[in-house]
Amino acid sequence: MQIVHSPLHVRHSDGVELHRGELVPCYEKPERAEYIREALVDAGHAFVEPRNFAVETLHRVHDPAFVAFLSTAHARWREEGRDGSMLPSGFPARSLRRDRVPEGINGAMGYYAFDAGTPIVEGTWDAAFASAQCAMTAAALVAEGMPAAYALCRPPGHHAARGAYGGYCFLNNSALAAQELRDRGFGRVAVLDVDYHHGNGTQDIFQERGDVLTVSIHGTPETEYPYFLGFADERGSGEGEGCNLNLPLPRGTGWEAWSAALDTALEAVAAFRAEALVVPLGVDTYEGDPISAFGLREEHFPMIGARLAAAGLPTVLVQEGGYAVREIGTNVAGVLGAFERGA
Ligand code: OKP
Numbered sequence: 001m002q003i004v005h006s007p008l009h010v011r012h013s014d015g016v017e018l019h020r021g022e023l024v025p026c027y028e029k030p031e032r033a034e035y036i037r038e039a040l041v042d043a044g045h046a047f048v049e050p051r052n053f054a055v056e057t058l059h060r061v062h063d064p065a066f067v068a069f070l071s072t073a074h075a076r077w078r079e080e081g082r083d084g085s086m087l088p089s090g091f092p093a094r095s096l097r098r099d100r101v102p103e104g105i106n107g108a109m110g111y112y113a114f115d116a117g118t119p120i121v122e123g124t125w126d127a128a129f130a131s132a133q134c135a136m137t138a139a140a141l142v143a144e145g146m147p148a149a150y151a152l153c154r155p156p157g158h159h160a161a162r163g164a165y166g167g168y169c170f171l172n173n174s175a176l177a178a179q180e181l182r183d184r185g186f187g188r189v190a191v192l193d194v195d196y197h198h199g200n201g202t203q204d205i206f207q208e209r210g211d212v213l214t215v216s217i218h219g220t221p222e223t224e225y226p227y228f229l230g231f232a233d234e235r236g237s238g239e240g241e242g243c244n245l246n247l248p249l250p251r252g253t254g255w256e257a258w259s260a261a262l263d264t265a266l267e268a269v270a271a272f273r274a275e276a277l278v279v280p281l282g283v284d285t286y287e288g289d290p291i292s293a294f295g296l297r298e299e300h301f302p303m304i305g306a307r308l309a310a311a312g313l314p315t316v317l318v319q320e321g322g323y324a325v326r327e328i329g330t331n332v333a334g335v336l337g338a339f340e341r342g343a
């Protein structure tokens with residue numbers, strides 16, 4: 001499998017997140033990518049660095065003002081004499097105005113963020129932009145004829161919406177990969193998100209589009225992050241009516257029910273007559289994941305890879321979550337190895 005990865009991910013490090021009332025080291029840390037990289041090197045996969053994409057290519061799926069905020073946020077923070085993690089503490093929720101972006105950095109941060117668990121540090125922009133470039137490069141390789149490619153993205157992306165960041169995500173890498181495939185000639189693209197958490201950002205970005213199907217299998221938002229999107233009755237709107245499928249599952253779900261949902265998801269991809277597939281690949285469905293509650297075991301990840309390969313589509317796999325650091329490398333390698341053998 002062709003792997004696209006950038007060493008710049010390490011610039012997004014040493015952040016803290018608000019977790020159950022306490023500031024703790026961010027679970028989304030550089031070691032995650034290092035464990036995955038080591039497992040993929042051991043498995044013999046080939047690595048390339050991302051190509052350069054102009055910042056304007058991000059505007060295909062993100063609000064330009066949001067992109068400008070992200071790229072300048074930490075410099076504005078430092079201008080006020082601060083350093084370290086930026087975390088917001090006020091949000092434009094019910095009863096407050098959302099029609100203006102506050103002038104000051106604290107208000108602007110609350111305007112664009114949707115949680116207090118996603119730190120911006122000095123190097124966050126460099127890492128997030130490089131991560132997005134990995135996903136777009138993997139899509140370009142597939143559009144140029146490679147049957148599949150994997151973007152080892154960090155930070156992850158599927159929670160990032162058109163104009164909002166959160167859930168450790170800043171730019172929506174998977175959405176950018178899907179858009180790149182569309183722009184390079186694939187008429188209908190499906191996104192099948194297998195991360196433990198609902199891909200709210202991807203759903204938001206393609207909500208009103210009929211050319212991109214979004215499907216997500218995830219812990220039910222009744223109890224699981226991101227809490228406010230990801231229910232089964234969200235089906236897309238306007239031109240996108242019927243082009244979103246959410247398959248929420250309860251905490252404790254194991255392989256039997258999870259793989260039945262995967263079959264349903266793959267049937268939807270086939271019924272959509274997708275010409276290419278993007279897989280936001282979270283391995284936080286693993287039973288040992290510290291922030292998630294499904295029960296998939298090591299032997300299940302190759303089975304996921306084989307089923308995805310059986311769809312028979314040009315495929316871009318994009319790394320999302322997975323926090324049981326040691327095991328995430330094994331589990332990602334399990335998916336990719338079986339995908340390659342099955343393809
Ligand atoms: C990102 B991805 C707050 C706890 C919730 C958000 C989880 C984001 C998961 N400290 N944090 O989908 O794996």
Ligand code: ZN
Pocket residue numbers: 195196197282284320321322
């Ligand atoms: Zn996740």
